[in-house]
Amino acid sequence: MKHWHIEQIAWDSFDPGKVEPEVVPLVKAAAMVERNGDDYAAYLKSVFHDDPDFQAAADNWAVEENQHGDALGRWAMLADPSFNYMESFARYRAGYKIDVKADASIRGSRTGELIARCMVETGTSSYYTALGEASDEPVLKQICRLIAADEYRHFKLFYDHMKRYLGREKLSFPRRLRVALGRVGETEDDELAFAFHCSNDPPGVAYEHARCSAGYMGRAMGYYRQHHIERSMGMIFKAIGLEPRGRMSDLAARGAWRLLCWRREKFRQQLAREAQPIYARAA
Ligand SMILES: [Fe+2]
Ligand SMILES: [Fe+2]
Numbered sequence: 001m002k003h004w005h006i007e008q009i010a011w012d013s014f015d016p017g018k019v020e021p022e023v024v025p026l027v028k029a030a031a032m033v034e035r036n037g038d039d040y041a042a043y044l045k046s047v048f049h050d051d052p053d054f055q056a057a058a059d060n061w062a063v064e065e066n067q068h069g070d071a072l073g074r075w076a077m078l079a080d081p082s083f084n085y086m087e088s089f090a091r092y093r094a095g096y097k098i099d100v101k102a103d104a105s106i107r108g109s110r111t112g113e114l115i116a117r118c119m120v121e122t123g124t125s126s127y128y129t130a131l132g133e134a135s136d137e138p139v140l141k142q143i144c145r146l147i148a149a150d151e152y153r154h155f156k157l158f159y160d161h162m163k164r165y166l167g168r169e170k171l172s173f174p175r176r177l178r179v180a181l182g183r184v185g186e187t188e189d190d191e192l193a194f195a196f197h198c199s200n201d202p203p204g205v206a207y208e209h210a211r212c213s214a215g216y217m218g219r220a221m222g223y224y225r226q227h228h229i230e231r232s233m234g235m236i237f238k239a240i241g242l243e244p245r246g247r248m249s250d251l252a253a254r255g256a257w258r259l260l261c262w263r264r265e266k267f268r269q270q271l272a273r274e275a276q277p278i279y280a281r282a283a
Contacts, residue, residue, distance in 0.1 A: 001060045001063070002063060002064060002067060003064070003146075003149070003150060003153070004146050004150075005067075006067055006070055006071050006074070009071060009139060009142055009143060009146070010138070010139060010142060011074070011078075011139060013138045013139055014075075014078050014137070014138075014139045015137055015138060015139075016078075016079070018135075018136045018137040018138070019079045019137050019140075020134075020135065020136070020137070022219050022222075023131065023134075023135060023137075023140070023219075023223075024076060024079045024080055025196065025199070025200045025215065025216075025219065026131070026216065026219050026220055027072050027075060027076045027079070027131075027140070028072075028073075028076045028080075028083060028085075028088065028196075028199035028200055029192060029195040029196040029199050029200065029216055030068075030069075030072050030127075030195070031068075031069045031070075031072035031073035031076060031085060031088075031089070031199065032069070032088060032089055032092040032195035032198055032199050033069075033191060033192060033195050034065050034066070034068035034069035034072060035065075035066055035068075035069025035070070035073065035089050035092075036065075036069075036092065036093065036096070037061070037062040037063075037064075037065025037066050037068075037069070038062050038066065039093075039097075039098050039100055040062070040065075040098065041058045041059060041061065041062035041065075042100035042101075043098055043099065043100045043101075043102055044058040044113070044117075045058050045059075046100060046101050046102050046103060047102055047103070047104060047105045047110065047113055048110065049103070054161055057157055057161070061154060061157065064150050064154070068147045068150065069089070070085075071143045071146070071147070072143065072147075073085030073086075073089070075139055075140055075143055076199075078139070079137075083199070088198050088199040089198075091198040092194065092195055092198040092199070095194060095198065095207075096190065096191065096194050096195070107179050107182075107183075108175075108179070109165075109169050109171055109175075110165045110169065111162055111165040111166050111169045111171040111176070112171060112175070112176070112179040114158045114159075114161050114162035114165060115162055115176055115179045115180055115183075115239055115240065116179055116180075116182075116183040117154075117158040117162075118155055118158045118159055118162060118180075118235070118236075118239035119180055119183040119184055119236065119239065120183065121151050121152070121154040121155035121158060122155055122232050122235040122236055122239070123184075123187065123232070124147075124148075124151040124154075125148055125151035125152045125154075125155060125232075125235070126224070126228045126229075126231060126232040126235075127220065127223075127224075128144045128145075128147045128148035128151060129144070129148045129228060129231075130223040130224050130225065130228045131144045131223050132144025132145050132148060133225075134223045155235060155239075159238065159239060162239070166241075173240070173241060176239075176240045176241060177240055180236060180239060180240050184236075187217075188213055188217065190209060192213070192216050192217075193209050193212035193213040193215075193216060194207060194209075194212065195216075196212045196213075196215050196216040197212045200215065210270065211270075211274050213267070214267040214268075214270040214271045214274065215271060217263065217264070217267045218264065218267030218268045218270065218271040219271075221260055221263065221264035221267065222264060224260060226253075226257050229253050229256050229257045229260065230249075230250070230253040232253075232256075233249050233252050233253035233256060234249055236252075237249045237252070
């Protein structure tokens with residue numbers, strides 16, 4: 001059911017001269033999170049235990065997310081032959097666990113769970129679009145384009161199921177908004193920061209949330225442009241039941257762009273302060 005296969009990627013076109021060094025740690029970390037799709041699918045199937053249609057969709061979704069991890073991991077090993085994708089992923093999996101046997105969504109309702117999934121797919125869709133547009137390396141460009149298209153389809157998938165549950169559960173607008181904002185706020189939690197640690201820190205360096213979060217976010221936020229945020233805001237508005245295009249969406253996008261620039265600067269300052277002593281200690 002996959003829309004593309006990893007062997008379709010033009011791996012022979014890899015051009016080491018066009019690899020931007022700052023993108024490599026991001027690709028390594030993203031590979032970890034993507035490859036963890038199986039656990040999230042198990043959680044979703046547990047929450048939606050009496051919905052075989054959604055369970056089948058979650059299985060297909062996980063196959064695609066795993067492939068995202070494998071493609072990014074393979075590219076990262078070309079860019080940095082010292083990187084061991086599966087070894088790093090084993091560290092990630094051992095240290096980052098989600099409750100795969102939950103009998104109810106951590107979002108409080110199934111509609112809420114699906115809105116949270118829409119937020120994640122909005123984030124990944126815009127992130128890979130931004131990364132692909134910024135990259136000159138042809139293989140990474142192709143991978144990002146393929147992944148971004150999958151992530152947009154995933155958004156639509158979760159959105160359609162969300163509409164179905166919204167009809168039943170009638171989740172109020174403030175509660176939908178709270179779930180959406182809550183999930184966006186979680187971007188700075190451990191999932192990405194710990195992935196950055198497992199895939200980039202040399203052995204023996206302890207996990208520090210603030211340092212690893214800055215390592216990931218300080219770099220990642222540099223790839224976004226305002227049009228990516230405008231598109232994301234349209235998707236967020238759609239997921240919570242507001243008009244995706246219009247004055248309100250434009251205003252929110254402008255505010256989000258300002259917030260992103262401010263956070264990016266904070267992370268970069270932290271990165272500049274901490275990078276030197278940490279790696280000096282590890283040597
Ligand atoms: Fe993905
Ligand atoms: Fe996805």
